[in-house]
Amino acid sequence: MDVTRTSNSDRMNRRGFIKHIGLTGAMALSSVPGAQAQQRNPAEQSLAVLVDTTLCVGCRTCEQACNEINPDLPIVPNDFFSDTSVFQQHRRMDASAFTVVNRYQPEKKGAPVYVKFQCQHCLYPACVSACLVGALRRDAGGAVVYDEKKCIGCRYCMAACPFQVPAYEYSSVLTPRVRKCTFCFQTRLTQGEVPACVAGCPMRVMTFGSRAELIAMGRERIRKNPEKYVQQIYGEHEAGGTAWMYLAAVPFEQIDLPRIGYHPLPGYTEPVQHALFKWFLPPLGLCAILAGAMWYNKRRKNPDKDDGQASKNNTDLTP
């Protein structure tokens, strides 16, 4: 019962959003690529990963697999990934790692919780909406991918991301890149393989599949073990939904998964933008009002002169 209600309201939410973005908005700029993609429901065909943090033992094999599949990440010594001293700190992804595993000690005494972090691959990515040159785009399959050839390095994507994922190569003088998990889009997904971290995990913490099926699977796990899991799939609705989702035994805030509202972030800015530029009417209307005011005020000041004379008199518009 509860489950159906969530899914209904979820659909409503999403439909509301599509209406917002798709109908009122994107029309004005429908010639721009990307605008049309927003009109379809991205959740329908998205691939996804469900991370069950209760299964993770913190072996960091996923970090190693990620490092190996991405040859442009720095080469690290072999024993780095078996070093557990890194858990003394809570790390974040940076230009040298697309994924990190952290250890958390739950408030209630118990076994430590290990959590893997990477790009959440949002259904409505704020970074993609922010990027002014389309260097970031969301593939219909769910991966949010980056094209360094387009990037100008403004870092607005980093400011926009609610999960603080994109990292920057500040050390590079001439060709810095935005760095983040690629979902193994080029290297494995397009070849029909699952992401390297998913494939490498010995504990089967991560399950790769269609998003709808994974949500059903997550709910099933929660239903079977209600005392084990928090009654929520993190990422099902957060920021409009993400492709990477989490199950956990402790509240998500305790394991550094931030509390994020359900409203997609581009839903704050894009309706404003698209309303401002709807068929270019508002800018043109403003021009018309300004021109009218200019003409009216000029006539009012020179009422005794006829139009031609007045405008001739006022060609002294040179500043």
Added chain:
Amino acid sequence: MKHAPANGKQFFTRGMRLLTALMLIGLGFGAYRLIAGLGAATNLSNQYPLGLWIGLDVATGVALAAGGFTSAALVYIFNREHFHAVIRPALLTAMLGYTFVAVGLLFDLGRWYAIWHPMLPSMWQGNSVLFEVAICVMLYLNVLYLEFAPIICERFIGRVRVPGISPGLNSTIDLGLRVASHVLGRIMPVLIIAGVMLSCLHQSSLGTLMMIAPYKLHPLYWSQFLPLFFLLSAIAVGFPMIIMESLLSARALNRTPEMRVLTPLARYCPWLIGIYIVCRTADMLLRGTWVFLFEPGTATFLFWIEFGLLTVVPWCLFMSRDVRASARALAIASGMYILGIALNRCAVFFLAVKPPYTEHSYIPALAEFALTFGLILCIIFCYRAAVHWLPVLPASDQSLRNTGKTH
């Protein structure tokens, strides 16, 4: 209105020599950023990707250059001829301001050489707020150059004497200037309207930028009406900025302050700042964010300084007839509000931003301060040079005498 180059004084006075030296040091830090990279020159991080250069050089720069379009609207659209004297200095400030917004942005961009990418239709991304800002700023910069061009034409028409070329070529250049001046004079109404429209668009959209980060920006600053606040505060800062620079340049050039123009101009300030204050206060009350007003923290402190001290107080000052009549008091009121705008923009872009995983706070590096300072001095240098050699400021008695002497 007669304008004349304000070249009564030597250009490289002692003050100007000092300014030039400091400016070059500041620009040296800019060179260091280009050679050593962002990582070496700045304290920007993955948590704070936007810093002082975006908050001050770019966002504040755009806001403070608003005097260009507000004064153009006042004189040409609302036909208040009385204020014609401020048009050229305001236009010059706007032109320099926007030019240095672009220059400052170049230093901040990781791949500065790719800054032209937004011009390529294949890379257009119409959902991006930043795309609109980029296109509008680019177009407006060109509008400003065209609006300023007649001043350069006026300076050189009848006075083209390029050394080393034939008189025929000189007169051809002269003819070209006359044609340009005539054409620009005819299309000036279009340029002015386009300038006001483009300004309204990107001033507001600068506010839309950070609306995409509601979980990072403090609730006292994040609002769905950020674009409106940015637009209203920019419109309101136009005249204080004109007043400030008029008073400063009068002081620097030993001219009497033009209170005859500035006092009536200041009468608009209480209204314009008042509308901004009313909107921001109403938003705070309606959304209930006033509960954060007494919660200790950086953003709260910032808000009291920026909104309380540097927006509401100058608004009260501008309401007083005595303040508007005194050059000194006007300078204080204008200066306070200008600082308030600068602090507001910095708050929205980095000071009131708290990313979810904050490891350490962001304090701009020496090079960030130095380059910002250098760029500001650079604007002053160019302003001084322009009023020295071009007919920007109203012709004073002294300058009329000077031109009389040379003729």
